[in-house]
Amino acid sequence: CYKIAQISKDDNSQLAVCRVLLAELEAHKDAWPFLTPVNHKVILGYRKVIKRPMDFSTIKRKLNNNLYFNLDTFIADVNLVFDNCEKFNEDDSDIGQAGHNMRKFFHELLHLKK
Ligand SMILES: Cc1ncccc1N[C@@H](C)c1ccc2c(c1)OCCCO2
Secondary structure, X not given: OOOOOOOOOOHHHHHXXXXXXXXXXXXXXXXXXXXXXXXXXXXXXXXXXOOOOOOHHHHHHHHHOOOOOOHHHHHHHHHHHHHHHHHHOOOXXXXXXXXXXXXXXXXXXXXXXX
16 A cells, blocks of 8 residues: 555645545546436436435535535545445446445545555
8 A cells, every 4th residue: 555645634635635536436437327416307216215416526516616624524425425326226236336346446545545
């Protein structure tokens, strides 16, 4: 393991780390189900089942609007993407598998950067 960035105390540096983490998530081959908000007019039942929808484009907008207080509030929204995915999709579905792969990838990214 190598240290890419010491999580420093000031918010700017933490926000820069969040941007790098999000870019790496978006570039992953299994990111495709999570890049944009789920259209509940297309995916029947989604609005009823998933109380707090989240996706990578929404996380990017929140980052750009300075809506994350620190790294932990950013991590909470990324984990919400994967928790929603597990709730709605079967584990052996393409989307379900992508969600498990992306959660593992994100977890490893976080441990690399500590
Ligand atoms: C993360 C997630 N969870 C549950 C359902 C969908 C999604 N993602 C959306 C973006 C999506 C993925 C695949 C799709 C789709 C839409 O359009 C309908 C046609 C089939 O292909």
